[in-house]
Amino acid sequence: MAKDTPSMAKNKMRRCLVAILDPHPSNLEIEQLWTYFQSSCAYCGIPLDRTSRNGHLDHIVSSALGGTNEIHNHVLSCNKCNGDEKREEDWQSFLARKVTDSALVAERHAHISGWIERADGRGVLDPSVKTQAETIIVQVLESFDAAVKKLRALRP
Numbered sequence: 001m002a003k004d005t006p007s008m009a010k011n012k013m014r015r016c017l018v019a020i021l022d023p024h025p026s027n028l029e030i031e032q033l034w035t036y037f038q039s040s041c042a043y044c045g046i047p048l049d050r051t052s053r054n055g056h057l058d059h060i061v062s063s064a065l066g067g068t069n070e071i072h073n074h075v076l077s078c079n080k081c082n083g084d085e086k087r088e089e090d091w092q093s094f095l096a097r098k099v100t101d102s103a104l105v106a107e108r109h110a111h112i113s114g115w116i117e118r119a120d121g122r123g124v125l126d127p128s129v130k131t132q133a134e135t136i137i138v139q140v141l142e143s144f145d146a147a148v149k150k151l152r153a154l155r156p
């Protein structure tokens with residue numbers, strides 16, 4: 001079994017602590033997302049296959065802007081729309097740019113809106129909560145560093 005170094009453990013602790021505040025979607029939630037979007041890209045409509053890796057969970061509000069991992073802060077997207085084309089663009093302008101048929105834009109806009117409004121405020125973290133969480137996590141990791149240092153000093 002591979003041994004975890006203190007720095008590997010520290011990275012794991014950070015991820016674990018962050019996930020307490022902002023858990024990743026469960027398999028059931030991901031299943032619900034695939035069902036809602038009928039296994040097709042929310043933007044371009046291309047059919048997607050769960051067994052391949054062409055379907056992505058695209059963040060509606062990016063984590064840089066305080067977006068969470070809440071399932072309703074994601075839409076199902078093909079790798080082309082998610083990875084190559086949309087990038088940091090907001091979903092409304094991307095959809096309008098991607099789809100030329102205005103009736104189709106309106107239909108997909110309504111479908112995406114119907115999904116993301118179910119986030120009910122959980123799609124975005126309050127900046128002050130994010131700051132408090134970061135303070136707590138930094139304290140834990142500093143205390144871990146101090147423990148590592150003390151234990152190394154005890155080594156014969």
Ligand SMILES: [Zn+2]
Pocket residue numbers: 041042043044045046077078079080081082
């Ligand atoms: Zn697409």
